Amino acid sequence: MNNTILIKNALILNLNNFENKKQSLLIKDDLIAEIAETIDEGNVDKIIDAEGKILLPGLINTHTHLSMTLFRGLADDLSLDSWLNDHIWPMEANLNGDYCYIGALLGAVELIKSGTTTFSDMYFYMEDVARAVEDAGIRAVLSYGMIDFGDAERREAEIEENLQLFKSCNGMADGRIKVFFGPHSPYTASEDLLIKVRELADEYNMGIHIHVSETEKEINDSLDERGLRPFEYLEKIGFLGPDVVAAHCVWLSDEEIEIIKKHDVKVSHNPCSNMKLASGIAPVSKLIENDICVSIGTDGASSNNNLDLIEELKTASLLQKVSTLDPKVLTSDEAITMATIKGAEALGLENEIGSIEVGKKADIILIDTNSANMVPDSSSLSSNVIYSANGSNVDTTICNGKILMENKKLTVLDEQEIYDKARKAIKELKEAI
Numbered sequence: 001m002n003n004t005i006l007i008k009n010a011l012i013l014n015l016n017n018f019e020n021k022k023q024s025l026l027i028k029d030d031l032i033a034e035i036a037e038t039i040d041e042g043n044v045d046k047i048i049d050a051e052g053k054i055l056l057p058g059l060i061n062t063h064t065h066l067s068m069t070l071f072r073g074l075a076d077d078l079s080l081d082s083w084l085n086d087h088i089w090p091m092e093a094n095l096n097g098d099y100c101y102i103g104a105l106l107g108a109v110e111l112i113k114s115g116t117t118t119f120s121d122m123y124f125y126m127e128d129v130a131r132a133v134e135d136a137g138i139r140a141v142l143s144y145g146m147i148d149f150g151d152a153e154r155r156e157a158e159i160e161e162n163l164q165l166f167k168s169c170n171g172m173a174d175g176r177i178k179v180f181f182g183p184h185s186p187y188t189a190s191e192d193l194l195i196k197v198r199e200l201a202d203e204y205n206m207g208i209h210i211h212v213s214e215t216e217k218e219i220n221d222s223l224d225e226r227g228l229r230p231f232e233y234l235e236k237i238g239f240l241g242p243d244v245v246a247a248h249c250v251w252l253s254d255e256e257i258e259i260i261k262k263h264d265v266k267v268s269h270n271p272c273s274n275m276k277l278a279s280g281i282a283p284v285s286k287l288i289e290n291d292i293c294v295s296i297g298t299d300g301a302s303s304n305n306n307l308d309l310i311e312e313l314k315t316a317s318l319l320q321k322v323s324t325l326d327p328k329v330l331t332s333d334e335a336i337t338m339a340t341i342k343g344a345e346a347l348g349l350e351n352e353i354g355s356i357e358v359g360k361k362a363d364i365i366l367i368d369t370n371s372a373n374m375v376p377d378s379s380s381l382s383s384n385v386i387y388s389a390n391g392s393n394v395d396t397t398i399c400n401g402k403i404l405m406e407n408k409k410l411t412v413l414d415e416q417e418i419y420d421k422a423r424k425a426i427k428e429l430k431e432a433i
């Protein structure tokens, strides 16, 4: 028996839809079954009238650490080096699976409320994060953050942990969870670890999620240690490929942009985190000009300090305009693709999500334009979403054909209970320091 939802009168934001005419969309179970001007309302289980609402694919966040939502506002106004070494890593030493579960649920509430249906995560206690994903009804690519600092024994244990996560969680939650490898970065993961990850990624057909070239210090340390910049080093050891999602990519030479292009590495741009930690400005418009796949991420809520992908896209666009002094770069249309089809491509999910097409998964959001910051309508739907809206204009969120929020009310998660538990968790973690 099919579960059917009809969404009618929606302004569908497909980048080939220039007419802005209202359409209907039918969901059958987890899939988009039909898109047409009118669809028969008889025999559908539920009708959503999307009058005045923009319909677009559920947004895709390609780099975050969801459980770190617990650490929001914990350590502000610091460089990456001091933020990680003096504040975050000491706090993370006392984490456990229950804390990571509640932190991930708190993050999931924020994702659902601001229109993100898929996120790619790198963190610890990932089986507990998987549990949160299952309970929240969202979609995720999960990786365990492997750090060995050159210690061979630790390397084996870290790889085993990520492989175990693959074996226990890949395909879990009706296929909503996919598992990647997560070597943290070229400065925390040894060459041996990175080489082993490459071998195993090929063997198991798994993607790889890694931080690369985030700060100038990382470049200088890499040059001091190896005489090579990070991407030169990663190419030399045979690590790079189209299955690698590299977060940040702020400090890139022209030669490294060539390397990224040659290996079809996917870039996850995280402008708010890069601005807040004063890491720098990634050369995104140059990457796009070079036809490199650039998607968008928030990084963790501890360095952002929220998970609002619409706000992130506006920041990305404005930052490129101001850094190149060219208002034509990173348009609202390009920004939308970063959080939709480019995000899907980065995660190897382009046949399932990232656009509104019959046969794709029903990951859909509705944005209500009847709001002070969205009236009158802009000249294009993408302009209204990117430049005028923010996450709080998201009205309805559907993932895998299931309604997770309708009329701004969560339908699956109990947000107050989650807020209370998250406040208790961070209080305990602060007391343990």
Ligand SMILES: C[C@H]1O[C@@H](n2cnc3c(O)ncnc32)[C@H](O)[C@@H]1O
Binding pocket: 065, 080, 084, 088, 089, 092, 122, 123, 124, 145, 184, 211, 214, 273, 299, 300, 303
């Ligand atoms: C998984 C580990 O990664 C840490 N982390 C979170 N954000 C960043 C970042 O921007 N650069 C490097 N490392 C980061 C997180 O705290 C975990 O320890």
Ligand SMILES: [Zn+2]
Binding pocket: 063, 064, 065, 211, 247, 299, 300
């Ligand atoms: Zn990160």
